[in-house]
Amino acid sequence: MWERGLVLSAPGKAILHGEHAVVHGKVALAVALDLRTFLRLRPCAEGQVCVRLPGVGVLRSWDIPSLQALRSGFAADFDESKPPSVEQLDTLREFAGIAAGATAPESLATLAFLYMCLAISAKYGDVPSMDILVWSELPTGAGLGSSAAYTVCLAAALLSACGAISCPLKEGESTARWTEEELMLINSWAFQGERVIHGNPSGVDNAVGTWGGALRYQSGKITPLKRVPALRILLTNTNVPRSTKVLVAGVKEKILKFPAIMKPVLDSIDAISEECQSVLEVMSANPSPEHYPVLEELFDINQHHLNVIGVGHPSLDRLCRVTASHGLHSKLTGAGGGGCGITLLRPDTAALAVEAAKRDLCACGFECWETSIGAPGVTLHSSSSLKAEVLHVLTES
Ligand SMILES: Nc1ncnc2c1ncn2[C@@H]1O[C@H](COP(=O)(O)OP(=O)(O)O)[C@@H](O)[C@H]1O
Ligand SMILES: C[C@@](O)(CCOP(=O)(O)O)CC(=O)O
Ligand SMILES: [Mg+2]
Structure with a gap:
């Protein structure tokens, strides 16, 4: 189904209480915002993966054979339960021409993409030739979870492209969400992306990006706040x-x-x-x-x-x-x-x-x-469900 392209989005978040403490095992309360990051995935010319991230000034493309060659070097080590290793990240930096220790938004965004793309394809099968565009309503690096909204979108798109999760959007529907089991998989890969960007994230931001609403988070335990x-x-x-x-x-x-x-x-x-x-x-x-x-x-x-x-x-x-x-x-x-x-x-x-x-x-x-708070988590969209401004960016780029 993704062969015709897809558009998905994930919300940013606000933490009511518990930022930082949550990294050290304490409780955080967080809510999804009605500001979202959008990702469009389209098939493209044979043998290429193209990534456009206008929010952080990235336009990169790689040959699939060169990504496969890179992956084969450490394929066995990629797993969503293991933090990305220093050696893996160093190899990816060298491949992408990113200086050691670079913390610029474009470097971290590129590194997170490469890690997630290689790890997900190592586990679930090759990624197809594709063109990915990410656009966000969230300010970058301002505390509203733009990094997690980005990695949740990437996880959902890459897992869809590899066939690891379904395409829940049916003909005639405007939006759709994945099953609980699929959301758990999206969340665990988004957390890996957050690890690349943050070093030592708690996981609260990607949980809100995935499930939306309002939730309590402590040491990986996610409890939706129903009332x-x-x-x-x-x-x-x-x-x-x-x-x-x-x-x-x-x-x-x-x-x-x-x-x-x-x-x-x-x-x-x-x-x-x-x-x-x-x-x-x-x-x-x-x-x-x-x-x-x-x-x-x-x-x-x-x-x-x-x-x-x-x-x-x-x-x-x-x-x-x-x-x-x-x-x-x-x-x-x-x-x-x-x-x-x-x-x-x-x-x-x-x-x-x-x-x-x-x-x-x-x-x-x-x-x-x-x-307003409590927006839905990661969502698949038909173009008819998109606001004019988002549709304009995604179709004109
Ligand atoms: N729209 C986007 N496109 C690509 N990368 C993004 C985007 N938004 C955020 N990022 C990544 O997330 C990083 C910001 O994350 P962070 O410092 O955790 O701030 P916050 O999550 O609070 O916005 C950026 O440096 C960039 O790597
Ligand atoms: C400080 C922290 O609690 C939240 C960070 O949020 P943001 O990236 O500033 O949106 C870190 C974390 O929970 O991983
Ligand atoms: Mg962040």
């Missing part, structure tokens, strides 16, 4: 660039340096996630405004903790101060160090108050979106 109130959230991108990989490594260093000081902070973040989950459950049964002050206070406390573990930034302090001046509570989301913050809006926060806060945030050079 979540329709929270109103303002997302603000400080536009300060940062790398998840570097920030995650910095937190690890701090924990190793001051274990007795840092571990209680991680435990406290864990308790915040637990408390937030209970409040959300109570709120969905009884949506009374009395719960908002608790959610707001949890945001404030966690923002302080994230500063303590070293992932704050002056731009995020400013974001919190500006929203506080409008009576709103914010915290960073994702890896921090810049990137995005989330602000909790109450159901009765007046549109005028939100507009005033947005105006002040934009005056700082930030960008804001009011967004």
Whole structure:
């Protein structure tokens, strides 16, 4: 079925609580955003794999025989349960002309593609000649899980192209999703891609990209949150660039340096996630405004903790101060160090108050979106289901 081409997408995410702590076995609560990454897969000229990633300035193509030759060097070692080895990544870097230690978006995106393409084809059969285009509504490297949305899309596309998962979209349907078993396979390969990009990811971002909705995540255990109130959230991108990989490594260093000081902070973040989950459950049964002050206070406390573990930034302090001046509570989301913050809006926060806060945030050079949460996970699309803007990009490229 994919021979006629396919279009699929995966959502970005916001972490309500538990970023960084989740890498160290604590609970995170995360929600899918209605900002998505799209991937178009088309058959192309015999013997070529072509990858276009306009968001990170990549346009590369490789001969299938040269990819097969590269793969045969370490085929036996590719498995979704094993982290990519240093030797594998070094070999792929050399093949693609990427300098050792390069962390530029285009280098990481190319490396993740090559690793996933070779590993998936080693396990499930050769990839066909194909042309892959990835386009995203998400800002890259801003804490909204663009890396996971990218690797979830790649996993679903490559597994489809190798025939390892079905094509669930039936004639006349606008969208379709895969079976639970197929989603688990997509998620495990997306995690491998995240490992290439992040070094040591927790897996929460690819889980949200795969299943969507809202979920609790701890040490690989994914629990969908069935009853979540329709929270109103303002997302603000400080536009300060940062790398998840570097920030995650910095937190690890701090924990190793001051274990007795840092571990209680991680435990406290864990308790915040637990408390937030209970409040959300109570709120969905009884949506009374009395719960908002608790959610707001949890945001404030966690923002302080994230500063303590070293992932704050002056731009995020400013974001919190500006929203506080409008009576709103914010915290960073994702890896921090810049990137995005989330602000909790109450159901009765007046549109005028939100507009005033947005105006002040934009005056700082930030960008804001009011967004809804709980979007669907990885989805296959017919072209009739795509928004005009997405259709335009995918058909004109
Ligand atoms: N649209 C995209 N196309 C290709 N690669 C992407 C895209 N979006 C993100 N990436 C990859 O993900 C990396 C950013 O990931 P990360 O630092 O984890 O930030 P975040 O996941 O918060 O956006 C980029 O450096 C790039 O390698
Ligand atoms: C900091 C962390 O908890 C989330 C990173 O999210 P992002 O890549 O900044 O969107 C890392 C992880 O969970 O793997
Ligand atoms: Mg990421």
